[in-house]
Structure formats: C-alpha cells, structure tokens
Amino acid sequence: MNDQVKIKVADLIGSSLCISAEDGQKVFGKVEQLVREGKQVTISFENVTMLISLFLNVAIGQLYGSFGEETIRAQLKVEGLSSDDMELLKRVVDNAKKYYSNKKSYDDAWLEEDNNLEEDNNEE
Template identity: 40%
Template sequence: MNEPVFIKIADLIGKPRAIAAADGEMVFKEVYPVLKEGTPVVLSFGGIRMVITAFLNAAIGKLYRDITGEEVDRLLVVTELSEAFHPALEHSKTWSKAYYADPERLERAIKEEYGDEE
C-alpha cells in the first residue's frame, strides 16, 4: 500500500473556519485524485475551530459520488476534528452515501415530502 498523503485543511484553506462550500471544494480537489488512485489520505482538522455541513458535503461527501463508500471509509482518515463536529461529519457521510447510491430515488422522496419549493 502507498504511504498516506497528509493534508492539513487549515493550511490549504488559510483560515480557522471550515464553513464555505468553496473551501470544501478546494479540499475535495486535493483529496479526490489521491483516493482515486488508491492512496490513503490523512485529513487533518488541526487548527480548525468551526466546521459546518456545507463544507463537509463539498470536501468529503462528494467523494462518495465516484468512489465506493467502502473505499472512501478505508482510505480516508480524519484526524484532529473536535468531538463537537463528529455528528456533522457522520451526517454528511450518511446522506452522501444514500444520495450517490441512488440520486433519483432520494430526489423523488424529497419532492414527495416537501413538493417543488423552488
């Protein structure tokens, strides 16, 4: 197995708050090609004081689109994430796996529940 690639989010996005989807996209662009080739990634949240789901969906959730959940879960190691943000990470991963497994089914279910609120 290849040596893990270490990515420190605070250094990459240049701020202590991981709240913007655009910053999450920046992280995704670094992580995705490495995971796609089967190399493990250690994603450090060291120095990050705030995290929201929009960032996590863009940075991590989107990985489940083209890589199996088993592969992402095996190859991606999240470190130094405050316990307070673990539920947000788990929520993002759970919903991303469900969405990318069958996006049309999930979109239909949402429309049935909420209607077309555009």
C-alpha cells in the same frame, strides 16, 4: 514512494474557518485526486476553529458520489475533530451514503418539490 498523504485543511484553504462550499470543493478536489491515485489520505482538521455541515458535505460527503464506501474506509482517515464535529461528520456521511445510493430518486423529489413551489408562487 510514500503512499500516505496528510492534508491540513486550514493550510489548504488558508483559513481556520471551514464554512464555505468553495473551500470544501478545494478539499474535495485534492482528496479525490489522491484517492484515485491509490494514496492513503489523512484529512487533518488541526487548527480549524469553525466547521459547518455545508463544508463537510462538499469536502467529504461528495466523495461518496465518486467512490464506494469500501474505498473511502480503506484510504481515508480524519483527525483533529472534536466529538461534536465527529457527530456532524457522521451525519454528513450517513446522508451522503443515502443520497448517492439512490441519487435519481432524491434528485427527482427535489425537482418535483421545486416545481410545486413554483406553481404555488405563480398562483398568488
């Protein structure tokens, strides 16, 4: 049995453009399932021509809500990214770790901000 799986992002989403949350969710769903099964997963960005943080937040950042950092480090590899895209991924991962380590506080802060904006709009 082979416990190593390579996911070619461009093949999975059917595009070289990694720009939508929906496509990021496809990658997340596949990766999450494989990691839960104990597989070693390589996410390949070969043939990807455009990559934005929204996609990475959904595809990879979300994994930090399902797994600990140790699990992700042990079972996940990423290949085929330019140095700029690796920097983007690093920022996404850092933000995801902060968010999921204190999710309730972040969510409460966003909720409070939304309520303040709503009140400001109602006063106009």
